[in-house]
Amino acid sequence: MMFARLPRPPRGLARGVVRGVVYAGALAAAIAMAACSSPTSRFYTLGGADAAANAAPAVAHTAGAPAWLIEVAPVNVPPQVSRNQLVVQTGPTQVQLLEQERWASLPGDEIRRALSTNLTQQLGTIDAFGTPHADGVAAYRIAMNVQRFESWPGSHALIDTVWSVRAVRSNAVMTCxxxxxxxxxxxxxxxxxxxxxxxxxxxxxxxxxxxxxxxAAGKTPAVAVPACPAAGMSAAAGT
Known part of the structure; x- marks a missing residue:
């Protein structure tokens, strides 16, 4: 029986193949290690039971339709904090963007959702924003424009906001x-x-x-729009 002898690959080519295999293995290991060691993002929300628990005592819900409705409009926030990453203050004129600490949704959406939950629980009513409802049912539109939304780690959290309550289908408005x-x-x-x-x-x-x-809307004759409900708050009313 005779065996054919296969030609040997050139010595330089064999060494190149070995080096390539070793390099590819090292690269794959480095990528795997980097993936395992990359930081994990954490997501936060302003909603949940804690927000409602810190608010005033909730009104019990009833099976019947509420006497009036609310409409919580989308909330405006400053552009510098209108992003998914938490923006924290490091000084009076400096902020830091945290890539691994993120809001579950944009801050304006988080604020609106928490505000809607708080108000419907406190007032025992329904947030009917964007939902058709009977013309005979009184409704109050709540708008909020956040001036400052500051996060000072280890110190304080601050919200400075101008908000209004407007009677739908009426010019009566309270701005505070x-x-x-x-x-x-x-x-x-x-x-x-x-x-x-x-x-x-x-x-x-x-x-x-x-x-x-x-x-005020239930009184006859109609009375002036009431003042803002807390001391130190400005009001502008129109009828």
């Missing part, structure tokens, strides 16, 4: 300003919880405004 600062401990969980508490306080003030507007 709320500035709330909540002390916070260390860590970003504490910072977000501070924003929840601050927003819960603003929600309580807005709920008081809605009640005052509803009470």
């Amino acid at each position: 300003r709320s500035v709330v600062s909540e002390q916070v401990g260390s860590g970003y969980d504490a910072l977000v919880d501070g924003h929840r508490r601050a927003l819960a306080e603003v929600s309580t003030q807005i709920a008081a405004g809605v009640r005052a507007m509803a009470a």
Whole structure:
């Protein structure tokens, strides 16, 4: 029996193949290690039971339709914080963008959702924004324009907002300003919880405004638009 001898590959080519295999293996290992060691993003929300718990006592829900409705409009926030990453203050004129600490949705959406939850629970009503409803049912439109939304880690969370309550199909409007600062401990969980508490306080003030507007609308003859419900808040009313 005879065996054919296969030609040997050139010595340089064999060494190149070995080097290529070794390099590819090292590259794959480096990529795997980098993937395993990359930081994990954490996501935060202003909603949840904590926000409602910090607000005023909720009104019990009934099976019947509420006497009046609310419409919570989209919330405007400053452009510098209108992003998914948490933006924290490092000084009076400096901020830091945190890539791994993120909001579950944009801050304006988070604020609107928490505000809607707080108000519907406190007032025992329905947020009918964007939903058709009967013309005979009174409704109050809530608009909010956030002037400052500041996050100071280990110090405080601050919200400075101008808000209004307008009777739908009427010119009656109450316009007020709320500035709330909540002390916070260390860590970003504490910072977000501070924003929840601050927003819960603003929600309580807005709920008081809605009640005052509803009470004024039920009086005959009609009375002037009531003042803002908390001391230190400005009001502009039109009829």
